[in-house]
Amino acid sequence: MSLSSTxxxxxxxxxxxxxxxxxxxxxxxxxxxxSVSIPHSRKWExxxxxRQAQCQQNALADMNAAMRVLLKEGSDTxxxxxxxxxxxxxxxxxxxxxxxxxxxxRWDELMLVEACRLLLDEVSLPGWAPGGKVEFKRTLxxxxxxxxxxxxxxxxxxxxxxxxxxxxxxxxxxxxRFLSALEDFPVAVPQGVxxxxxxxxxxxxxxPVGRPIMHLSGLKHATGEAIFCDDIPMVDKxxxxxxxxxxxxxxxxxxxxxxxALELPGVVDVVTAEDIPGTNGxxxxxxxxxxxxxxxxxxxxxxxxGSDVQAKRAIEKIKITYQDQEPVIFTIxxxxxxxxxxxxxxxxxxxxxxxAFEKVDQIVEGEVHVGGxxxxxxxxxxxxxxxxxxxxxxxxxxxxxxxxxxxxxxxxTLNIPINRITCHVxxxxxxxxxxxxxxxxxxxxxxxxxxxxxxxxxxxxxxxxDMLITGGRxxxxxxxxxGFMNNGRxxxxxxxxxxxxxCTLDHSEQVTEFLILKLENAYKIRNLRLRGRACLTNLxxxxxxxxxxxxxGTLVTESCITAVAAKCGLLPEKVREKNxxxxxxKTIYKQAFSPETLIRCWNECLGKSSFHSRxxxxxxxxxxxYWKKRGIAMIPMxxxxxxxxxxxxxxxxxxxxxxxxxxxxxHGGNELGQGIHTKMLQVASRELKIPMSYMxxxxxxxxxxxxxxxxAASVGSDVNGRAVQIACQILLKRLEPIIKKNPEGTWEDxxxxxxxxxxxxxxxxxxxxxxxxxxxxKGEGDPFPYYVYGxxxxxxxxxCLTGAYKKVRTDIVMDAxxxxxxxxxxxxxxxxxxxxxxxxxxxxxxxxxxxVLYSRGPDEYKIPTITDVPEEFNVSxxxxxxxxxxxxxxxxxxxxGMFLGxxxxxxxxxxVAAARRERDIAEDFTVKSPAxxxxxxxxxxxxxxxxxxxxxxxxxxxxxIPIA
Ligand code: MTE
Ligand code: MOS
Numbered sequence: 020m021s022l023s024s025t026x027x028x029x030x031x032x033x034x035x036x037x038x039x040x041x042x043x044x045x046x047x048x049x050x051x052x053x054s055v056s057i058p059h060s061r062k063w064e065x066x067x068x069x070r071q072a073q074c075q076q077n078a079l080a081d082m083n084a085a086m087r088v089l090l091k092e093g094s095d096t097x098x099x100x101x102x103x104x105x106x107x108x109x110x111x112x113x114x115x116x117x118x119x120x121x122x123x124x125r126w127d128e129l130m131l132v133e134a135c136r137l138l139l140d141e142v143s144l145p146g147w148a149p150g151g152k153v154e155f156k157r158t159l160x161x162x163x164x165x166x167x168x169x170x171x172x173x174x175x176x177x178x179x180x181x182x183x184x185x186x187x188x189x190x191x192x193x194x195x196r197f198l199s200a201l202e203d204f205p206v207a208v209p210q211g212v213x214x215x216x217x218x219x220x221x222x223x224x225x226x227p228v229g230r231p232i233m234h235l236s237g238l239k240h241a242t243g244e245a246i247f248c249d250d251i252p253m254v255d256k257x258x259x260x261x262x263x264x265x266x267x268x269x270x271x272x273x274x275x276x277x278x279x280a281l282e283l284p285g286v287v288d289v290v291t292a293e294d295i296p297g298t299n300g301x302x303x304x305x306x307x308x309x310x311x312x313x314x315x316x317x318x319x320x321x322x323x324x325g326s327d328v329q330a331k332r333a334i335e336k337i338k339i340t341y342q343d344q345e346p347v348i349f350t351i352x353x354x355x356x357x358x359x360x361x362x363x364x365x366x367x368x369x370x371x372x373x374x375a376f377e378k379v380d381q382i383v384e385g386e387v388h389v390g391g392x393x394x395x396x397x398x399x400x401x402x403x404x405x406x407x408x409x410x411x412x413x414x415x416x417x418x419x420x421x422x423x424x425x426x427x428x429x430x431x432t433l434n435i436p437i438n439r440i441t442c443h444v445x446x447x448x449x450x451x452x453x454x455x456x457x458x459x460x461x462x463x464x465x466x467x468x469x470x471x472x473x474x475x476x477x478x479x480x481x482x483x484x485d486m487l488i489t490g491g492r493x494x495x496x497x498x499x500x501x502g503f504m505n506n507g508r509x510x511x512x513x514x515x516x517x518x519x520x521x522c523t524l525d526h527s528e529q530v531t532e533f534l535i536l537k538l539e540n541a542y543k544i545r546n547l548r549l550r551g552r553a554c555l556t557n558l559x560x561x562x563x564x565x566x567x568x569x570x571x572g573t574l575v576t577e578s579c580i581t582a583v584a585a586k587c588g589l590l591p592e593k594v595r596e597k598n599x600x601x602x603x604x605k606t607i608y609k610q611a612f613s614p615e616t617l618i619r620c621w622n623e624c625l626g627k628s629s630f631h632s633r634x635x636x637x638x639x640x641x642x643x644x645y646w647k648k649r650g651i652a653m654i655p656m657x658x659x660x661x662x663x664x665x666x667x668x669x670x671x672x673x674x675x676x677x678x679x680x681x682x683x684x685x686h687g688g689n690e691l692g693q694g695i696h697t698k699m700l701q702v703a704s705r706e707l708k709i710p711m712s713y714m715x716x717x718x719x720x721x722x723x724x725x726x727x728x729x730x731a732a733s734v735g736s737d738v739n740g741r742a743v744q745i746a747c748q749i750l751l752k753r754l755e756p757i758i759k760k761n762p763e764g765t766w767e768d769x770x771x772x773x774x775x776x777x778x779x780x781x782x783x784x785x786x787x788x789x790x791x792x793x794x795x796x797k798g799e800g801d802p803f804p805y806y807v808y809g810x811x812x813x814x815x816x817x818x819c820l821t822g823a824y825k826k827v828r829t830d831i832v833m834d835a836x837x838x839x840x841x842x843x844x845x846x847x848x849x850x851x852x853x854x855x856x857x858x859x860x861x862x863x864x865x866x867x868x869x870x871v872l873y874s875r876g877p878d879e880y881k882i883p884t885i886t887d888v889p890e891e892f893n894v895s896x897x898x899x900x901x902x903x904x905x906x907x908x909x910x911x912x913x914x915x916g917m918f919l920g921x922x923x924x925x926x927x928x929x930x931v932a933a934a935r936r937e938r939d940i941a942e943d944f945t946v947k948s949p950a951x952x953x954x955x956x957x958x959x960x961x962x963x964x965x966x967x968x969x970x971x972x973x974x975x976x977x978x979x980i981p982i983a
Contacts, residue, residue, distance in 0.1 A: 021053040022046060028053065038103055038111035062178075064089040065171045069163040071821045071952060074861045076206060076886040079878055081953070082106035082156050084163040088126070088171060095126040095175065095190055102164070107144050107156055117141045126175070127191050131168050135161040135966055146970035151865065151978040155822070155953040157967035162820040162956070165963065169193055170201055200646035204818070204825040209888040214895035215841035225710050227701045228907055231842030232711070235697045236446065236690070247448050248401045248418045249479050257403075258287055260468050260478040261330035263320045263337050264488060265312035268349070268557040268870035270341035272310055272319070280322060280336040285329030289337075290468045291320040297434030304523040304560070306432065306463050311344070313522035315871045316487040316559045318460070323468050323476065347557050349870050350982050351496040351517045354554030361520045361553040362528040365535045367607045367798045370546030372502075375511035379502035381586055387499070387578045388983040389571040389948040391519070392492035392564060392858045393874070395882050398448025399485040402462045404429075404469040404476045411435050413466060415442045419458035420450040420689050421729035426721045428459035429466045444719040446690040451854070452563030454691075455729045456525060457489050483875040492564035492858070493518035493530055493553070494983035497575030502546075507587045507594040511546040512579065514538060516572055519982055520553040521560035526567075527553035532663065534568030536793070536802060539607050540576050541617055541655040542598045547607055557870055558982065563731065566917040569658065570855055571948075574921055577654060578946040581925060585932070585942050591925070592630065592653050596621070599655060609799040614657070616834040616900045617808040621655050623897060624810035628653070628830035633814060641933045646819050648959075649827070650930030653812040654922045658915035660733040661791060663802030668788030670738035671724050674703065674746040676780040680767040682707065682714045687727030688739040689719050693913050694843035698736045699743050701839055702906065706747030709766050733911035736839060737804070738788050740906035746784025753778050789904065804904045807912060808897075809833040811852065811919035813889065815926040819934050820963075822956030824927055826856075826889035831919055833894070836902040839909045845894050848916040855920020857883040859948045860927070865979040873979060889923075924950050934959040 020037075021030050024047065031037060033055075037044040046052065060066050066087045072078035083106060089099040100118040105111045117137035124130040142160050144153050175190050218229040239245035277289045292299050292307040300306040308319045319339065324330035348354050376382060402417040402425075413435070417425050422442035430437045442462075447454060465478040480488065495518050502511035516534060520527035531551045538549045551572070580598070584591040599621070600614035625631070630653055637649040661668065672686035684703050688695040696716045704711045721727070728738075757772045758764070764772075773780060793800030814827040831848060838844045861881040865873040874880040902908050927950045932942050940960055947954055957964060 020055050022050045023053045024050045035113040035115060038113055040110035061089070063092050065174055067167050067170050069166060071159055071823060073863070073881040073951060074883070074887055075204060075823065075825070077884045078881055080106055081152055082159045086164065086167040090126065097121055097124050097126065097130070102138070104142050104160060107142055107160070112142055114138055114141050126171060131165065134164055135963070138164055139967060146975045147978055149978055152953050154967060154969065155956055158956055158964050159821065161963045161966060166200060166820060169197060173198070173201060196643060196645040199644045200820055202647070204816070204823060206886050207890045209885070209890055209892050211892035211894070213845045215838060215845065216896065216898045225708065226705045227711055228705045228839060229837060230840070232697060232701060232840055234694045234843060235700065246445055247398050248403060248416050251403055251416055254405060254475045257475040257477055258323050258325060258468070258472060259327040259330045260321050260323050260465055260476050261327065261334050262318050262464070262484065262488065263322065263334050264484070265308065265315055265317040265319055267312055267341045267343060268315050269344045269347045270312050271344060272308060272312060273340040273342050275320065276338040277320070279338070280333040283329065283333045283336060285325035286322060286333045287325065287474070288323045288468070288472055289320055290323060290464065290471055294471050295432055295467055296470065297432045299432070300460070304525070306460055312341070314557050314559050315869070317522070318464065318488065321464055321468060323472055327479065347870065349556055349558060349866060349980060351494070351519050351554050354519070354556050355517060359555045361524050361555045362531065364550055364552045365531050365795060366548070366550045367535055368548045369607050372511040372513055372546040372548050375546035376502045379510045380505045382500065382502045383582050383586055384498070384500045385579060385582050385943070385946070387497040387575045387946045388981070389495040389497070389574050390983050391494040391561065391864050392862050393486055393864060393880055394449070394451045394453030394489070394491055394564060395880070396449030396451060396453060399480045399482055400454070400458060400461050400489060401479040402458065402465050404462065404465045406469045406473060406475065411439050413440045413469065415440065415462055415466070417442055417444060417458050417462050418447045418454060419444055420447065420454045420691060420731055421456070421458070422689065422719060422721050423725070423727045424456070424729065425459045425462040428463045432463040433466055433470055440721070442721045444689045446692070448692070450691045451565045452567070452731065453489060453491065455563045455731050457562065482877070486875045486880070487872055488559060490521045490525070490559040490561035491864070493520060493527065493561040493568065493571065495571035496983050497572065499575055499579040501579050501583055503583050503587070505587055507583060507589045507597045509542070509544050509583060509598050512544045513548045514550070514575055514579070516551045516575060518551070518553050518568065518571070519556055519558065519561060521556055521558045523560040525560040526563045527561065530563070530568040532793070534572040536608060536663065537569040537659060538572045538576055540573045541600060541614070541657045542576070543600045543604060544598060549607065556982070558866070565851060565854065565914045567732070567914070570858060570918045570921070573918055574859070574924070574948055577921060577925065581928065582943060590634070595655060600657070608793060608802065610801050610803065612806060616897060617655060617657055620808045620810045620832045620834055620897055623895070624653060624812050624830055624832040627832060627893065627895065628812035630812055637814065641937070645937070647816055648819060648930040648933045649814060649816045650926040650928065650933060651812065651814040652922050652925035652929050653810060654919060654925060656809045656915065656918055658807045658809070658918065659803035660737070660807060660911045661789065661804050662732045663791050663793050663800065665790050665792065667728050667732065668734070668738060668791060668804070669728065670742040670786045670788070671727070672739060672742035672746045672784045673723050674743065674750060674782055674784070676750060676770055678770060678774050680713060680770045682709070684714055684716050684743060685719065685723040686739040686743050687719070687724045688735040689730040691730060693735070693847060694840065695730065695735050695739065697843060698839045699739060702740045702743045703747050706744055707751060713766070733913040733915065735911065735913065736909070737905045737911050738786055740839070741786035741788070742784040744784065744906060745786060746782045749782040749784060750780070805902050805910065807834060807910050807915040809915060809919060811922040813922035813926045815923060815930060817927060817930045817955050817959070819959040819961065822952030822954070822959070824952070824955060826887070826923060828891040829889040829893070829922065831894045831916070832897055833912065833916070834897040834900050834910065835912055836900045836910045837908040838896055839907060841896060844896065844912045847912045848894050849892070851914060851916030852919050853883050853888060855917035856887070856923045857920070858917070859921050859924035860950055861887070863949050863951055866982055867978070868976055868980050924948060927955060931955055931958045
């Protein structure tokens with residue numbers, strides 16, 4: 020590198036000093052980097068670089084390496100060698116000693132073995148190394164070198180052919196089956212086809228229902244013009260709030276000293292539990308901690324200051340002393356040991372499993388571990404509370420799926436009637452369940468600050484705090500015992516699941532119930548027992564997340580089916596088919612339903628994906644490739660929508676027509692990006708028979724539509740759509756006499772006439788929906804209005820040496836019935852699928868042995884990006900299906916696609932199983948999600964994974980602990 024400064028120029032070599040990050044090799048502050056010169060490689064010199072990250076792109080490498088060898092001209096003797104690794108220490112490590120010792124050796128198998136031994140010795144990594152993934156990285160040290168070894172051989176072969184150095188030396192042959200080890204997975208632009216039914220040709224042009232209308236804010240989202248909560252300009256006298264959180268997992272708070280913080284410039288006040296005029300949350304779920312903390316990240320108090328920088332600076336000056344308490348529980352295993360649970364066990368049972376187990380050909384038992392998931396909404400939690408000067412009124416702008424809950428919580432916290440508090444939600448930058456319960460906590464704490472100081476308060480979590488404080492999807496540990504016949508017919512199944520609920524109840528009981536209700540997925544198993552419990556641990560409380568337990572739990576069911584297939588020597592898809600619901604039947608909780616569209620989705624997906632022929636191609640590919648394997652899997656889905664509580668099946672809307680004919684629609688749903696406002700205007704447009712251009716939705720507000728339910732459980736459009744429909748029908752009924760009198764008139768004429776004739780142009784529509792219930796004593800009920808059915812087939816290719824994978828293709832068939840808006844619904848299916856794929860592949864939350872979440876940003880936590888989308892990605896909506904209970908026979912598709920992401924997971928495990936079969940290692944490995952590259956690499960055990968040193972887990976404290 021050439022550096023220059025006023026002192027002149029100097030050159031520093033990119034040598035081991037530089038790589039080691041030594042100060043002498045560092046740039047001085049006044050120096051600029053002028054050029055970097057990279058020498059051309061010479062003939063007989065070979066250079067290569069390797070890299071492995073959690074995902075292919077947009078990720079820092081877990082480990083990388085650069086290797087260079089110079090061979091003696093015309094021979095295979097090593098004249099010079101350099102090897103450097105990144106990711107195995109604080110700085111780049113150059114394996115000088117190993118290289119030195121390999122000089123003069125021939126480039127052959129013996130050298131390879133020796134090199135691996137030397138490298139593992141020199142580039143060593145302790146078991147407790149920060150960043151973890153220790154055995155993976157050790158394996159990569161040698162896997163990368165093996166790749167280099169092959170690459171050089173391959174190049175040599177070419178060189179010899181070209182320069183006809185014939186016969187002078189012979190290089191080891193690489194078998195064709197090994198060659199694909201050299202290929203990387205290039206980034207491809209994903210392509211796909213979306214298929215849906217077009218509307219009936221008789222449908223009036225003006226009527227937008229069923230048409231693929233673009234999300235009304237779509238362009239504004241893309242340009243940045245869409246206003247989110249924190250885009251609201253600063254209001255007069257506004258102050259910022261920042262939260263002080265616990266650094267201990269379970270402790271008594273001995274003292275909190277904020278005297279120093281109060282003296283910092285700009286700091287106005289500190290808000291503690293003592294400032295709360297009303298109730299401080301629930302007894303075991305306090306808004307602000309009192310006397311004790313139950314997890315790292317629990318909110319203790321809040322600083323109010325003139326700017327966010329000042330508030331955050333003050334936080335660091337607050338001194339809290341703790342006294343640690345026992346027990347400290349993080350893992351599900353520990354919770355079970357301590358009998359630490361949040362709520363009673365939920366159980367459903369049918370038939371007689373004990374008896375059935377006695378009559379089966381085989382029995383298999385297994386365990387499944389599913390990691391949690393961070394919501395990673397684009398817009399973190401935020402709220403702006405504006406106290407009015409009169410009558411204790413408050414205006415609250417908040418990013419939430421449930422403004423009524425924020426309003427209620429603020430009311431009880433401040434001891435002010437609900438009618439003084441108005442919550443406004445223009446749009447939410449993603450919620451995914453993470454903004455059902457939590458925003459009320461932030462709203463209430465900010466409101467306490469507003470009341471205490473008399474100033475408007477803005478509370479905006481940065482990503483790090485959002486990830487630390489708010490929990491996510493419940494990690495799950497599942498055990499199954501399955502009895503089956505050799506033809507794949509399952510006769511008895513016993514599943515027991517535990518979820519990690521964190522330190523408060525939150526939605527954990529609901530999640531456990533949903534988990535148990537949905538666990539059977541698409542299968543009719545006569546003797547079936549499903550049990551679930553939520554564990555109380557010292558972690559931030561886990562909460563609602565798209566799919567509510569279904570995506571985790573059903574992974575256990577599907578893993579069990581895969582295990583049965585392996586034992587029977589059948590395709591998993593055959594076993595799935597064999598055990599699937601076939602005719603009108605009853606679920607385990609005795610709700611009757613028809614699986615007709617489930618079967619149709621399955622069959623269409625088989626056809627559309629050419630499953631059987633591609634299955635054969637995959638097998639052929641695997642025969643021809645040793646270091647790369649392909650896998651393919653198809654998964655069926657029966658997903659229930661709605662909450663199993665009647666009170667959730669209601670909604671209201673308020674529709675105003677103004678004298679110019681324009682229409683303002685409000686309803687109880689919140690726009691999360693899922694397109695509910697677009698759909699509601701489509702409904703209003705059909706009902707009022709005027710184009711959507713007449714209509715507008717400004718915001719969701721507790722003042723226009725009161726007592727709403729959370730926009731959740733996929734039924735937002737179902738219930739609010741009916742409310743909007745009813746409101747519009749009321750209005751149209753009122754207008755009917757006027758229209759009859761002047762049928763040729765325009766909409767504007769009619770509205771003008773209506774106003775003249777004193778006809779009210781505003782109406783509330785109220786929808787009283789489904790009566791849902793479950794009797795857990797009897798184990799039966801009628802919890803769900805309907806099911807969404809679907810099937811997905813995914814194919815992947817894995818690199819057995821690095822664990823990298825590429826998603827080759829995914830086909831989804833979903834039963835959306837008569838989609839209100841196929842563009843939005845397919846977007847929801849795609850989005851949920853990708854989010855599910857992230858859950859099952861790359862999204863990995865890491866905790867320290869002290870219960871501190873390490874993964875607190877996009878560097879450490881990898882959600883899928885555009886380059887992770889399957890190269891070919893097709894989604895089709897099942898034609899001609901009907902659902903009588905919903906608006907225009909549509910279905911709510913917000914969550915269901917999530918689980919279909921598991922088809923990628925099962926394709927990966929299918930590929931791993933192929934590798935293991937070939938290497939003659941046991942096929943029944945413990946199923947663990949996410950199937951990260953680390954997991955894939957270590958599951959594809961081979962001579963390299965055997966070579967690496969293994970540590971005795973008792974001899975050190977690992978960097979992170981598994982909590983599922
Ligand atoms: N889509 C976007 N873009 N953003 C979101 O936060 N949340 C999902 C889903 N789709 C979400 C989303 C979840 S968890 C649910 S329950 C549904 O939307 C809720 O909205 P709906 O009932 O109107 O489908
Ligand atoms: Mo969705 S998890 O029901 O908000």
